[in-house]
Amino acid sequence: MRYDTLIVGGGLGGLVSGIALARNGQRVAIISAGRSALHFLSGSLELYADGYEAIVKLAESHSDHPYNSVGSEHLERYLGATKEIFERAGVALVGDHRRNHLRLSPTGALRPAWLTMSEYVTFASRGEIEGRRVLVVALEGYLDFYPEFVAAGLERCGAACRVVSVGLDELARLRESATEMRAANISRVLVGPVLERLAHKVRGLIEDEELVLLPAVFGLESSEPFERFRELLGSDVRVVATASASVPGVRMQRLLVEEFTRLGGDYILGDRVTDYRAEEGRIVALRTVKHRDEEFTADNFVLSTGSFFSHGLDSTPEGIFEPLFGLDISAAASREEWTARHILDTQPFQRFGVKVDGHLRPTIDGGEVHNLHVVGAVLAGADPVKEGCGAGVVVATALRAAEEILGHRVTRE
Amino acid sequence: MKLEHKNISENNFEQCTKCTICTLYCPMVEVNPLYPGPKQSGPDGERYRLKEPMYYDEGLNYCLNCKRCEISCPSGVRIGDIIALAKVRNRKGLPTVRDMLLSSTVSVGSVATRMSGLVNRSLESERFRRGLESMVGIDHRHTLPRYAEESFEEWFRREAAEKQSCYSRRVSYFHGCYANYNDPALGRELVEVLNAVGYGVRLLEGERCCGMVKIANGRKERAMRDAKRNLVAIRRAVAEGDKVVATSSSCTFALRDEYQYLLGLDNEDVKDSITLITRFLFRQWERGNIKFAFREDFRMRVAYHSACHIERLGWAIYSTSLLRLVPGLELEMLPSRCCGMAGTYGFKRENYDYSQAIGRPLFDLIEASGAEVVATDCESCKWNIERSTSKRVMHPLSILAAALDMERTRELNGVMDK
Ligand SMILES: Cc1cc2nc3c(=O)[nH]c(=O)nc-3n(C[C@H](O)[C@H](O)[C@H](O)COP(=O)(O)OP(=O)(O)OC[C@H]3O[C@@H](n4cnc5c(N)ncnc54)[C@H](O)[C@@H]3O)c2cc1C
Ligand code: SF4
Ligand code: SF4
Numbered sequence: 144m145r146y147d148t149l150i151v152g153g154g155l156g157g158l159v160s161g162i163a164l165a166r167n168g169q170r171v172a173i174i175s176a177g178r179s180a181l182h183f184l185s186g187s188l189e190l191y192a193d194g195y196e197a198i199v200k201l202a203e204s205h206s207d208h209p210y211n212s213v214g215s216e217h218l219e220r221y222l223g224a225t226k227e228i229f230e231r232a233g234v235a236l237v238g239d240h241r242r243n244h245l246r247l248s249p250t251g252a253l254r255p256a257w258l259t260m261s262e263y264v265t266f267a268s269r270g271e272i273e274g275r276r277v278l279v280v281a282l283e284g285y286l287d288f289y290p291e292f293v294a295a296g297l298e299r300c301g302a303a304c305r306v307v308s309v310g311l312d313e314l315a316r317l318r319e320s321a322t323e324m325r326a327a328n329i330s331r332v333l334v335g336p337v338l339e340r341l342a343h344k345v346r347g348l349i350e351d352e353e354l355v356l357l358p359a360v361f362g363l364e365s366s367e368p369f370e371r372f373r374e375l376l377g378s379d380v381r382v383v384a385t386a387s388a389s390v391p392g393v394r395m396q397r398l399l400v401e402e403f404t405r406l407g408g409d410y411i412l413g414d415r416v417t418d419y420r421a422e423e424g425r426i427v428a429l430r431t432v433k434h435r436d437e438e439f440t441a442d443n444f445v446l447s448t449g450s451f452f453s454h455g456l457d458s459t460p461e462g463i464f465e466p467l468f469g470l471d472i473s474a475a476a477s478r479e480e481w482t483a484r485h486i487l488d489t490q491p492f493q494r495f496g497v498k499v500d501g502h503l504r505p506t507i508d509g510g511e512v513h514n515l516h517v518v519g520a521v522l523a524g525a526d527p528v529k530e531g532c533g534a535g536v537v538v539a540t541a542l543r544a545a546e547e548i549l550g551h552r553v554t555r556e
Numbered sequence: 557m558k559l560e561h562k563n564i565s566e567n568n569f570e571q572c573t574k575c576t577i578c579t580l581y582c583p584m585v586e587v588n589p590l591y592p593g594p595k596q597s598g599p600d601g602e603r604y605r606l607k608e609p610m611y612y613d614e615g616l617n618y619c620l621n622c623k624r625c626e627i628s629c630p631s632g633v634r635i636g637d638i639i640a641l642a643k644v645r646n647r648k649g650l651p652t653v654r655d656m657l658l659s660s661t662v663s664v665g666s667v668a669t670r671m672s673g674l675v676n677r678s679l680e681s682e683r684f685r686r687g688l689e690s691m692v693g694i695d696h697r698h699t700l701p702r703y704a705e706e707s708f709e710e711w712f713r714r715e716a717a718e719k720q721s722c723y724s725r726r727v728s729y730f731h732g733c734y735a736n737y738n739d740p741a742l743g744r745e746l747v748e749v750l751n752a753v754g755y756g757v758r759l760l761e762g763e764r765c766c767g768m769v770k771i772a773n774g775r776k777e778r779a780m781r782d783a784k785r786n787l788v789a790i791r792r793a794v795a796e797g798d799k800v801v802a803t804s805s806s807c808t809f810a811l812r813d814e815y816q817y818l819l820g821l822d823n824e825d826v827k828d829s830i831t832l833i834t835r836f837l838f839r840q841w842e843r844g845n846i847k848f849a850f851r852e853d854f855r856m857r858v859a860y861h862s863a864c865h866i867e868r869l870g871w872a873i874y875s876t877s878l879l880r881l882v883p884g885l886e887l888e889m890l891p892s893r894c895c896g897m898a899g900t901y902g903f904k905r906e907n908y909d910y911s912q913a914i915g916r917p918l919f920d921l922i923e924a925s926g927a928e929v930v931a932t933d934c935e936s937c938k939w940n941i942e943r944s945t946s947k948r949v950m951h952p953l954s955i956l957a958a959a960l961d962m963e964r965t966r967e968l969n970g971v972m973d974k
Binding site for chain 1 (some may be wrong): 573575576577579581582585586589590626627628629630631632828839842867868869870871872873874876877888891892915
């Protein structure tokens with residue numbers, strides 16, 4: 144099978160690159176072994192916890208940070224264009240890269256965020272929380288949402304919170320299932336008359352609160368159920384991230400895949416790229432498990448295979464490696480140096496990953512690979528947890544790779 | 557051998573990170589709270605079953621074997637295979653009369669085509685179907701597939717077989733039960749298209765049912781017997797230089813993968829020679845070995861539905877790439893989801909409501925799409941979508957056959973008109 148560009152990995156990075164390339168007329172395929180990290184999205188894309196201005200200073204402190212490979216001359220343009228890219232796919236985001244806002248974690252912590260899906264609660268600053276009257280609504284029997292933590296987090300900033308709990312027979316029935324009362328199962332029930340009944344019950348519980356918070360359990364396939372719920376309730380209602388798989392994250396993944404296929408891209412799910420053929424410093428073809436007697440050929444290749452969770456990086460007791468191409472990586476050699484003792488400490492392995500040059504091109508045993516671009520969480524140099532820079536790095540490198548391949552800009556000025 | 561390799565079992569169940577992604581994509585979980593779901597039925601349950609078979613749960617029977625969990629798993633756990641194997645190993649008792657009937661596609665098909673008038677009239681009668689439901693448990697709300705008056709094999713022997721030796725190249729065709737008894741037109745189209753691009757067609761000697769429905773209905777022994785005979789026939793054809801092409805994505809999947817994983821048969825030597833017709837044609841076209849000339853007046857708006865087993869094969873791209881070659885054809889991709897039929901599953905009284913509930917969102921999307929025709933490589937999706945929506949459903953090969961200018965195609969491929 145012949146394409147203009149082949150992308151390995153169908154998560155955020157692969158999809159953003161793929162959409163940009165397909166929109167610019169390329170024939171693109173994304174091959175993905177499984178589903179991606181988007182399924183655990185907090186609802187927010189994170190750019191950098193210390194703010195946009197701090198990214199510029201990374202050039203001095205962390206010269207191998209992926210933001211440096213993107214280049215400050217491009218970065219601002221990409222960040223400015225991101226909202227529109229998602230909007231075209233049907234994902235509404237709020238936020239601005241020049242100024243982080245605050246999102247609420249499932250445990251009630253306030254974390255800096257760049258862009259957040261519009262149904263989630265966000266605050267411009269801590270000061271904005273003070274004096275707010277908030278109703279936190281738990282669903283009876285649903286264990287992946289911690290209303291007391293959420294309330295405590297907001298109260299630390301001076302809000303007045305009240306926690307209530309509502310039950311519905313339809314939800315109670317979910318507990319019979321061995322797949323349990325998970326956000327996704329709840330979202331399937333919360334449609335039509337059941338959604339109306341929930342809205343009715345919640346409305347009856349509101350006293351003088353101006354903000355109502357529920358767990359993010361609405362709309363696996365579209366944002367329509369939440370919009371309907373908001374309409375029915377008639378007051379300002381928002382959702383808070385849940386633990387475990389994220390309903391809005393699943394929806395984001397689905398909408399991005401649909402946008403990519405609408406643009407003519409081929410999304411091949413459930414197939415692993417296992418081997419490649421190279422000639423004179425260029426990748427020529429890929430081989431996969433399910434097309435083993437067929438080569439996938441292309442002019443350009445993008446690697447967006449994610450970090451350890453997605454097996455874009457792997458480890459054995461002997462070392463850490465990039466399993467597909469055997470790309471040169473940046474990682475501590477000795478196993479003792481991979482992890483820090485306490486789980487909440489800065490973990491060295493977070494920054495491990497594939498080394499690239501200023502064009503996001505990797506090396507194999509020191510030799511250059513000219514037509515392969517590496518994007519997203521598989522890259523070395525960023526610590527998404529400590530720096531709060533997960534999706535920012537992914538989106539910026541994905542758009543940079545698309546422009547490197549096309550040789551022209553993909554965003555409007 | 558390294559330590560970590562010793563920790564990986566054949567079906568990968570210990571690779572599960574408990575991320576729950578598989579449960580998000582299981583169509584049965586979506587509609588049936590009683591189904592334990594892929595994570596629980598697959599890797600979680602396997603841990604217990606390995607210790608003590610009594611942990612086998614009859615709830616596993618709800619599984620459609622659609623493998624949508626499997627293609628979603630980020631850790632490569634063979635969830636669908638784990639469940640299907642557990643069913644094969646642990647199923648107690650004999651299959652019911654109904655399950656025997658539904659899975660005896662060859663015996664039922666050969667009788668039914670001989671008496672197709674009577675059979676079709678009976679199947680159309682609701683009273684007959686209600687009788688069938690109360691006697692054996694085939695849901696009366698299902699219109700059953702019609703049987704052809706003449707099987708594909710009979711047509712082929714009478715009309716086509718003799719001419720096939722005129723072609724310089726040749727493939728063998730695994731027609732499967734559906735093309736043979738219910739839709740011989742599909743088989744005829746296959747012969748027409750392959751002949752036009754310079755390929756002669758042979759039937760496999762002694763083709764049996766692929767066995768998919770027998771495995772699903774707890775008749776492993778019979779499936780095994782059929783599978784072994786098929787492999788003998790396929791090996792003979794491959795030894796004589798043929799590729800074996802099929803029109804059904806489920807038969808193809810069974811011959812290539814289920815034989816190996818579920819029946820434990822070694823088909824490695826012929827696996828790469830078993831392929832789908834759309835894959836075969838597109839690859840030959842891409843290599844410049846065959847050419848197509850299309851009718852200039854051809855116009856069709858098509859929505860492609862990727863069936864569970866072509867999705868599992870990873871091969872939908874060959875069918876859609878082939879369709880994209882047709883000028884005047886507008887292609888829209890339907891979001892990939894199960895239609896609920898799953899072979900014989902949706903026919904059963906106890907499954908009918910779940911099956912329809914699973915298909916409903918897909919049917920709504922199909923009704924809402926601007927397409928006139930739905931294209932799919934699976935025969936059971938075809939029945940189900942046709943009876944559940946207002947749209948016509950065609951195999952991609954049938955669309956190709958309708959779009960080709962056969963005469964010019966024959967000329968382009970240097971085929972003499974006879
Ligand atoms: C659990 C989790 C939660 C996170 N939450 C957030 C958040 O809320 N906000 C934020 O900003 N960041 C978050 N991050 C950071 C995250 O890494 C990025 O936001 C982003 O989703 C990563 O995208 P990616 O495309 O680089 O990789 P992934 O999303 O990991 O996708 C990689 C894909 O490549 C596939 N793949 C791997 N190897 C192969 C192969 N050989 N062949 C074919 N396919 C292959 C995998 O199956 C997978 O689908 C989170 C990360 C994790 C792990
Ligand atoms: S998707 Fe795979 S790893 Fe995740 S729970 Fe299911 S089987 Fe386990
Ligand atoms: S094979 Fe299909 S029905 Fe069975 S567990 Fe997997 S996704 Fe669910």
